[in-house]
Amino acid sequence: MNDIRSSLHTGALVRRACREGTITGQTSGLAPGFAQANLVILREQDAFPFLRFCQKNPKPCPLLEVTEVGDPSPHNLAESADLRTDLPRYRVWKQGELVEEPTDINHLWRDDLVSFLIGCSFTFESALIEAGLSVKHVDLGVNVPMYRTTIDCESVGMFSGPLVVSMRPLKPADAIRAVQITGRFPAVHGAPIHLGFPEQLGITNLEQPDFGDAVPVEPGELPVFWACGVTPQAVLMQAKPEFAITHSPGCMFVSDLKDKDLAIA
């Protein structure tokens, strides 16, 4: 299995492996250098307010692409891709309840569906690691710790909820570098939104994340907080639209875009 994974060195190869059913799990580490994306699929009637929600909240919901109504291909991110088959695993939601977790959604496709591809922090973590910074949850082999904050997103219609943030502990000089590096990636959450004082975000205990795994903040390190792509998913689940499809956690869409193509300047 490891041999198969390490041979998938482009987005196109990962997507083919998903389509053929060879890959049905996490995409982390696949096709290094290729940008991965969160997926949200909604009916056209819910798509418009959700799009406005994303545009009002660009730090947690940076849109890489929104497809044409009924078109399962994200032409900018990967011309040849089919969003119905090219992710490892999906989650199907009815009125906010998880009803199915299939490896393709051909049987559920409809002509009124709109797909949202939302930037993923894997991209900026690659840039941090390439710059020589150590990203602790990656080193520890666990998920990044994520927290609900007391900061509300700008709401649009039924879409509302708290900003969710991810936290990475960094030494001060590395935190400064991380601001500079991730600031170059506005399409994948950009610069941190906070550092230093979790209580200012309404986070009372860093050791108890709301999602992901706890990661220790050592003395002399600062907890650095970024807006997180779990925000739109949490908001979506709270809004309980009649029908929605998302990627299954960690099972992202792997695009043809390179991480470095998402850097500005």
Add this chain to the structure above:
Amino acid sequence: MNDIRSSLHTGALVRRACREGTITGQTSGLAPGFAQANLVILREQDAFPFLRFCQKNPKPCPLLEVTEVGDPSPHNLAESADLRTDLPRYRVWKQGELVEEPTDINHLWRDDLVSFLIGCSFTFESALIEAGLSVKHVDLGVNVPMYRTTIDCESVGMFSGPLVVSMRPLKPADAIRAVQITGRFPAVHGAPIHLGFPEQLGITNLEQPDFGDAVPVEPGELPVFWACGVTPQAVLMQAKPEFAITHSPGCMFVSDLKDKDLAIA
């Protein structure tokens, strides 16, 4: 006097006022938007190691221009300027001792002198204020607090000494913005070198700066530290070269360059 100062709205006008003896004090606030610079003048024999020192320590010693030997004009910063007359006040040093504080140095000029123009934090403070951040020592009308650290500069020959830093207290989100904004100005010290833990720099008491005035850090604010242009002056005074001239504190060279011309990206 205030009328005269507010009429000096370009670098050329400030330099002429200095040359004519109308302005003999601080340049802070003159010719808003024009970049000001620290001045160090050394004999050719000391100039080469000092230049190498600056190039090894670009954060505290960002060089805007180094003149030709014996040429009193910094052609890139201000074609028409004469460094012997165009600053409000100078300090003349012999073996590290202050011997004179004249308003021009025509009587001291020699054909073997080299002038160093070094970037000044006024430039990035303007950018911070323009971005809507409040810079506390400016609001309080005092000098920025500066501290000797336990971090040594890279030494070259007789030029060595500790890094001196300036400190500005900022709320976390403003500290992040400040990293992004000042990072665009590498010619004027660039991004901060530290934030959060003064003790990691060997600073034991923020209320007792080594230079400038104390400024309170309120609960919920982070102390943010930038490499400071006082570093080369402190190093110079410690090296005690036979002969040196610098600007008098706060009496900077005002160039034709705009602050915004010093921004990258």
